Amino acid sequence: NAGVTQTPKFQVLKTGQSMTLQCAQDMNHEYMSWYRQDPGMGLRLIHYSVGAGITDQGEVPNGYNVSRSTTEDFPLRLLSAAPSQTSVYFCASSYGGPNNEQFFGPGTRLTVL
Amino acid sequence: KQEVTQIPAALSVPEGENLVLNCSFTDSAIYNLQWFRQDPGKGLTSLLLIQSSQREQTSGRLNASLDKSSGRSTLYIAASQPGDSATYLCAVDNDYKLSFGAGTTVTVRA
Numbered sequence: 766n767a768g769v770t771q772t773p774k775f776q777v778l779k780t781g782q783s784m785t786l787q788c789a790q791d792m793n794h795e796y797m798s799w800y801r802q803d804p805g806m807g808l809r810l811i812h813y814s815v816g817a818g819i820t821d822q823g824e825v826p827n828g829y830n831v832s833r834s835t836t837e838d839f840p841l842r843l844l845s846a847a848p849s850q851t852s853v854y855f856c857a858s859s860y861g862g863p864n865n866e867q868f869f870g871p872g873t874r875l876t877v878l
Numbered sequence: 879k880q881e882v883t884q885i886p887a888a889l890s891v892p893e894g895e896n897l898v899l900n901c902s903f904t905d906s907a908i909y910n911l912q913w914f915r916q917d918p919g920k921g922l923t924s925l926l927l928i929q930s931s932q933r934e935q936t937s938g939r940l941n942a943s944l945d946k947s948s949g950r951s952t953l954y955i956a957a958s959q960p961g962d963s964a965t966y967l968c969a970v971d972n973d974y975k976l977s978f979g980a981g982t983t984v985t986v987r988a
Contacts, residue, residue: 807978869921
């Protein structure tokens with residue numbers, strides 16, 4: 766199993782550009798989530814999904830969109846990038862929900878100029 | 879809103895010493911608490927998961943306790959090794975949402 770994969774690993778954007786961060790898992794996990802990690806802060810939940818076709822907002826959803834058309838994939842879209850979105854983004858998945866062991870991807874380091 | 883705090887932010891110990899990492903949270907209505915390890919530039923690896931009905935969990939040299947009523951958890955790492963150097967984060971589950979602490983960065987000196 767590849768586990769949780771994320772692409773790209775690094776990305777530089779200009780203010781106002783849009784892009785999609787990819788996340789995929791091959792463990793047939795229902796629950797998937799996106800976090801951002803900023804220096805000196807814990808991970809903050811952006812969006813999560815409890816299954817295909819079902820998504821919900823986390824703590825910091827503004828400026829981000831998600832969709833879940835398949836069990837395997839959970840892309841995160843930045844609509845119009847801002848410098849405040851410079852961060853490291855992590856995708857995670859688990860069987861059932863956050864009450865089970867979470868598996869994290871390696872992260873995407875995003876810089877917005 | 880759940881607030882999760884980890885003190886200290888950084889810790890340096892000589893090899894062989896036992897490590898004690900603290901995590902506190904403000905809302906005791908949690909489903910579970912998890913401890914993670916993060917190496918520089920890497921994702922998180924789950925270490926231990928304690929369900930709200932449990933008091934502790936153990937895995938090898940790691941032991942985590944949970945006192946839900948007081949909003950505290952402690953991670954003990956026995957006989958620390960240089961390979962234990964990493965950042966350790968705790969997270970609590972409130973209704974399908976994980977809230978993380980900022981982590982404790984541990985350095986074990988050989």
